[in-house]
Amino acid sequence: MKTYDSLVIGEGPAGVTAALYLCRSGCSVLLVEQMTTGGQILQTSDLDNYPGYPHGIKGYELADLFAAHLEGLANLERLTASVTQVTGVAGDFTVNFSQGDPIKARTVLVCTGAKHRQLGVQREQELTGHGVSYCALCDGNFFRNKDVAVVGGGNAALEESLYLANIVSKIHLIHRRDAFRGRKVYQDRLLSQTDKIQTHLSCVVEALHGSKDLEGITIKNLNTNATEEIACEAIFIYVGFEPITTFLPETLKKDPAGFIITDTEMNSSIPGIFAAGDIRSKSCRQVITAAGDGATAAQAAFVFLEQLHA
Numbered sequence: 001m002k003t004y005d006s007l008v009i010g011e012g013p014a015g016v017t018a019a020l021y022l023c024r025s026g027c028s029v030l031l032v033e034q035m036t037t038g039g040q041i042l043q044t045s046d047l048d049n050y051p052g053y054p055h056g057i058k059g060y061e062l063a064d065l066f067a068a069h070l071e072g073l074a075n076l077e078r079l080t081a082s083v084t085q086v087t088g089v090a091g092d093f094t095v096n097f098s099q100g101d102p103i104k105a106r107t108v109l110v111c112t113g114a115k116h117r118q119l120g121v122q123r124e125q126e127l128t129g130h131g132v133s134y135c136a137l138c139d140g141n142f143f144r145n146k147d148v149a150v151v152g153g154g155n156a157a158l159e160e161s162l163y164l165a166n167i168v169s170k171i172h173l174i175h176r177r178d179a180f181r182g183r184k185v186y187q188d189r190l191l192s193q194t195d196k197i198q199t200h201l202s203c204v205v206e207a208l209h210g211s212k213d214l215e216g217i218t219i220k221n222l223n224t225n226a227t228e229e230i231a232c233e234a235i236f237i238y239v240g241f242e243p244i245t246t247f248l249p250e251t252l253k254k255d256p257a258g259f260i261i262t263d264t265e266m267n268s269s270i271p272g273i274f275a276a277g278d279i280r281s282k283s284c285r286q287v288i289t290a291a292g293d294g295a296t297a298a299q300a301a302f303v304f305l306e307q308l309h310a
Contacts, residue, residue, distance in 0.1 A: 004030045006301055007095055007105035009083050012039020013287045014277025015111035016066045017294030018301075022109075023073040025302045030103060034082040037070070038063025039113050040278070041287055043135045045163045050287055059137070062287070083247045090272030091308045106272065106308060107301045110248065110260065111294060113278040114241035119151060123208045124237075131214025131234045136160040140167045143234045149217055151205055152238030153177055158186035160236060165196050172230050174200045174219055200228075208235070243279050255281040266297035274301055 008019045011033035019031045041047065044059035070076065081097040086108055088094045093105045116134035118124055124132055133139040136150075140163065148168050150161045153175035159182070161173050173190070178201050180187055190197055200219055206227060207218040216231045243258045253261045253269035259281040266274045276293035278285045 001094075001102060001104050003104040003106070004028045004077075005105075005305055006030075006107045006109060006298075007032065007083075007093070007103070008109045008111060010039065010111035010113060010277070010279075011037040011066075012111060012113050012277055013041065013066065013290040014113075014279075014294035014297070015039070015109070016070060017291045018109050018111060018276055018298040019076060020069060020073065021295050021298035022301065023076050025298070026075065027302060027305060028075045028077075030077050030079060030105070031070070032079045032081060032083060032097070034080065034098070036063075037067040039290075043137050044159075045137050047287060085247050086249065086273070090270075090304070093272065107304055108273045109266075109294075109297050109301060110245070110268075110273065110275045110279055111277045111290075111297075112244040113290075114243045114259075116237065117240040117242050119205060119237050119239055121205055121208055127208055127210065127214050130212060131210065132208070133234060133236050134238070136164050136236050139234070139236075140164050143168055145169050146233045147172070147231060148234040148236065149174060149205075149230060149232045150236045150238065151175075152240075153180040153182060154238065154240075155182040155186065157238035158182035158190060160238060161197060162186065162189055162193075164236070165193055169196075171197045172200060172232060173197055174203050174205060176202065176204050176222065178202050205235070241278065245279065248273070257281075264296075265300040266293060267300060272304060 005027035006022050006029050008015050008031045019029050022029045041059040042063050046056045048056040081099045085096040091106045093108050096102045144167050147170045149172040151174045161171055202222045203219045205217050206220045209216040218227055218229050220227045260268055260275040260279055261281045262268055262275050266276050268275050274297040276297040277290035
């Protein structure tokens with residue numbers, strides 16, 4: 001069974017940075033990703049707050065640059081698969097994959113991020129791909145010049161609404177609270193497009209309508225209990241994220257939402273397992289903070305490996 005100094009799981013900003021730093025420190029690294037390099041930035045149209053790009057950069061462009069930075073790194077191997085189980089102890093972890101042989105790893109860096117949380121209404125899964133979506137960048141063009149709905153009140157919902165405003169005819173923005181939680185800059189932009197974006201505050205989605213494809217939704221006002229039917233051909237859902245941790249030991253400490261608890265050096269409760277990026281229990285989840293977490297986790301893992309070899 002092949003052994004690596006470090007297994008890095010996930011090729012988002014945290015995982016790419018961690019692999020880069022570990023390889024430059026002379027560690028042997030296996031970098032595992034089930035999709036492609038970039039993580040959630042592939043679902044982002046424009047990043048206007050990443051240092052070094054004063055005029056912004058497309059999400060896919062930054063992902064391509066991340067991938068290019070990995071090319072030619074000594075001591076790096078890459079595997080396209082998903083991790084199904086991590087067992088063992090520090091210095092001797094056994095890792096199983098959805099395909100390929102198990103490997104041994106002295107340290108494990110978890111950079112798997114999180115996936116979009118479902119709304120939880122009837123027929124949501126049935127209509128996914130038929131009008132129900134969790135990625136405006138991926139699916140927005142299918143609904144050009146159509147009426148759509150967006151659910152959520154955080155940065156993702158507001159940012160994606162602004163992106164869709166350039167494509168669709170009208171947006172119904174639905175949020176269960178009485179005020180949005182996203183950045184003020186996004187809220188200000190929304191207010192400048194009231195002709196195209198109609199807000200429905202203190203409302204929730206009660207039902208999805210349509211036979212094979214989405215044709216409309218029913219929303220309920222939480223203050224009055226009044227319901228309203230809205231004709232739309234798509235609904236884009238941004239109601240939070242669920243951490244991807246099912247492959248990790250059950251003894252690993254997590255917060256009530258399931259995110260991994262770490263210290264400032266990205267150490268988890270299990271020695272030799274580190275967490276970086278959106279998978280961590282923290283308040284700020286941005287590309288820049290994920291990259292910083294990855295660098296910190298790599299340095300901590302390198303020091304840990306030095307102690308193992310001592």
